[in-house]
Amino acid sequence: MISALHIEHLHKSFAGTPAVRDLSLTVSPGEIFGLLGPNGAGKSTTINMISGVCRIDSGTVRVFGHDNCTERCITRRLVGVMHQEIVTDNFFTIDRALRIHAGYYGVPRDNSWRELLIDQLGLGPHLHKSMNSLSGGLKRRFMVAKAMIHKPRLLILDEPTAGVDVELRRNLWDFVREINRDGVTVLLTTHYLEEAEQMCGRIAIMNHGELIALEETSRLLARIEGRHLQVTLEHPLQEVPAELHDLQPALRESGQMLHLVLEAGQGAGAVLRRITDLGIEVGDVETLRPGLEEVFLHLTGKRPDNGQAGGK
Amino acid sequence: MKRFRQPEKFVAWLPFATLLQKEVRRFLRVSFQTLLAPIVTASLYLFVFGATLGERISVMEGFSYAQFVIPGLILMGVITNSFANTSSSLFISRYLGNIVDLLVTPISAPQFIFAYTLAAMLRGLLVGSAVLGISTFFAELPWVHPFATLVMAALASFLFAQFGLIAALHANTMDALSMFNNFLIVPLIYLGGVFYPISILPPFWERLSHFNPMFYIIDGFRQTILGVGDVPLIVSFSATFAMALALFCWAALLIGRGYKLRL
Numbered sequence: 001m002i003s004a005l006h007i008e009h010l011h012k013s014f015a016g017t018p019a020v021r022d023l024s025l026t027v028s029p030g031e032i033f034g035l036l037g038p039n040g041a042g043k044s045t046t047i048n049m050i051s052g053v054c055r056i057d058s059g060t061v062r063v064f065g066h067d068n069c070t071e072r073c074i075t076r077r078l079v080g081v082m083h084q085e086i087v088t089d090n091f092f093t094i095d096r097a098l099r100i101h102a103g104y105y106g107v108p109r110d111n112s113w114r115e116l117l118i119d120q121l122g123l124g125p126h127l128h129k130s131m132n133s134l135s136g137g138l139k140r141r142f143m144v145a146k147a148m149i150h151k152p153r154l155l156i157l158d159e160p161t162a163g164v165d166v167e168l169r170r171n172l173w174d175f176v177r178e179i180n181r182d183g184v185t186v187l188l189t190t191h192y193l194e195e196a197e198q199m200c201g202r203i204a205i206m207n208h209g210e211l212i213a214l215e216e217t218s219r220l221l222a223r224i225e226g227r228h229l230q231v232t233l234e235h236p237l238q239e240v241p242a243e244l245h246d247l248q249p250a251l252r253e254s255g256q257m258l259h260l261v262l263e264a265g266q267g268a269g270a271v272l273r274r275i276t277d278l279g280i281e282v283g284d285v286e287t288l289r290p291g292l293e294e295v296f297l298h299l300t301g302k303r304p305d306n307g308q309a310g311g312k
Numbered sequence: 313m314k315r316f317r318q319p320e321k322f323v324a325w326l327p328f329a330t331l332l333q334k335e336v337r338r339f340l341r342v343s344f345q346t347l348l349a350p351i352v353t354a355s356l357y358l359f360v361f362g363a364t365l366g367e368r369i370s371v372m373e374g375f376s377y378a379q380f381v382i383p384g385l386i387l388m389g390v391i392t393n394s395f396a397n398t399s400s401s402l403f404i405s406r407y408l409g410n411i412v413d414l415l416v417t418p419i420s421a422p423q424f425i426f427a428y429t430l431a432a433m434l435r436g437l438l439v440g441s442a443v444l445g446i447s448t449f450f451a452e453l454p455w456v457h458p459f460a461t462l463v464m465a466a467l468a469s470f471l472f473a474q475f476g477l478i479a480a481l482h483a484n485t486m487d488a489l490s491m492f493n494n495f496l497i498v499p500l501i502y503l504g505g506v507f508y509p510i511s512i513l514p515p516f517w518e519r520l521s522h523f524n525p526m527f528y529i530i531d532g533f534r535q536t537i538l539g540v541g542d543v544p545l546i547v548s549f550s551a552t553f554a555m556a557l558a559l560f561c562w563a564a565l566l567i568g569r570g571y572k573l574r575l
Contacts (some may be wrong), residue, residue: 014575045575050418054575075501077322091338103330104417106322146413192500 002065004029004154004185010059019045021209032186034200042209043189051081080152084159086139088131095127105150117145120175136163157188228288231258234281328423335431354389354443362450381533384506391445392471394436398428398476421568432473446474456539464533467552474559481566500526
């Protein structure tokens with residue numbers, strides 16, 4: 001079966017600094033695939049190389065079997081991309097800009113699809129407003145519509161929900177699931193890891209331009225075993241006492257939150273007694289199932305929003 | 313039946329037509345700045361040199377000063393507006409980042425160049441035609457070779473549309489872009505014989521003027537209207553054609569390679 005996206009030994013440097021190093025991955029048709037990593041990991045550069053905004057130093061990108069460099073006219077039509085940065089042409093209204101973008105792809109007029117997009121993304125009341133009068137969230141929704149206007153078979157969404165309110169975020173993901181059921185392959189990046197957990201069948205994690213993990217989401221989550229204990233402290237800690245180091249401690253929220261990993265069979269009560277015996281006052285306690293955020297922290301040492309993990 | 317299905321047919325000419333239409337809409341949306349302002353400026357030149365000072369100046373035997381200066385003013389409108397259209401549009405797209413809207417689409421480099429160029433030519437020729445219309449209030453022109461006039465105007469417009477693309481790709485700031493116009497095009501136009509025939513200059517300056525590319529464009533264009541010029545028409549036409557071809561190749565090379573467009 002032909003892959004929706006096949007990347008082989010992709011490499012890109014800017015002024016001698018590698019941004020993407022020897023990246024190889026394959027996305028199957030019909031998948032919702034997550035590409036995660038901290039800021040500067042190389043996700044957007046990879047997306048830019050797939051979409052043709054960025055030149056490829058070495059390696060290949062194939063979209064549904066077509067080479068991105070030698071068959072660019074075909075691959076451009078197969079890919080729809082929503083870039084992370086909001087870019088609009090302030091000369092035009094949403095309505096005009098969508099018509100222009102469809103025309104760039106040579107797509108004959110398809111009013112029903114256009115109207116469906118406008119409806120699903122809640123753009124109807126704003127159709128005749130000029131771009132510079134739109135809020136950031138509206139601009140982002142417009143960019144999603146623009147990426148889909150030519151009915152791509154591979155849809156790339158780079159942080160599509162940043163700055164979008166909760167209801168619209170839910171509508172957007174419902175819509176993405178719907179078109180995915182109709183056969184559209186989706187590659188997405190997001191800083192909302194719970195979204196990636198819920199949406200993606202497989203997830204790749206990049207760090208410093210390299211691929212450091214690529215697995216089914218459930219397997220990736222299984223990498224972190226045991227329960228997690230989140231302890232809210234009455235007084236912030238500067239440093240985790242050495243007596244707790246066997247619990248893989250991480251200090252968060254400026255030392256106000258202590259995150260610990262409990263091994264199988266280890267009781268939360270015993271751990272709490274150890275903490276209070278050290279003279280640390282506990283305000284609140286919560287046990288957590290390990291999520292993608294923990295996997296992310298474990299693999300990259302960073303939170304997805306680029307904050308450093310607090311463990312000392 | 314699935315409602316999401318990639319279109320089976322793509323219209324090959326549609327990307328080009330859409331980009332051309334978008335570029336035309338762009339300058340029409342700000343027509344006070346892109347059409348009306350240059351027409352007003354040219355009209356003021358016509359008034360100053362045609363109706364007031366012109367009556368006291370004589371530079372070419374058999375023609376009034378207004379008759380002499382009108383072809384140059386028409387061409388100046390064509391040239392500066394063709395240049396301004398491609399240079400500002402492409403530079404702003406680069407500057408604001410919305411050039412990615414084109415880079416992710418199947419638009420080819422030739423489609424890109426010709427769409428930008430044709431829109432710029434349309435703006436240049438619209439301004440030129442308006443100046444021509446207004447000039448009829450100041451002087452009557454003999455129109456010796458009207459078809460050649462059109463060809464020279466189109467060629468000059470094409471040439472400066474290419475130059476605008478090149479300038480937009482090389483400039484990194486708005487300031488740098490304005491330098492192309494203020495320190496290159498305008499001085500070369502003014503010294504290229506819009507307001508005087510180079511034959512009235514002292515020998516050294518006359519010889520130097522032959523190295524000004526603008527001189528051939530202006531002289532050739534004027535010759536198609538008045539029938540007289542400083543160099544034979546074939547020389548002016550050939551020089552203009554060669555420059556247009558050279559700049560087109562340069563622009564095509566830059567855009568084909570994605571110079572300062574693709575990261």
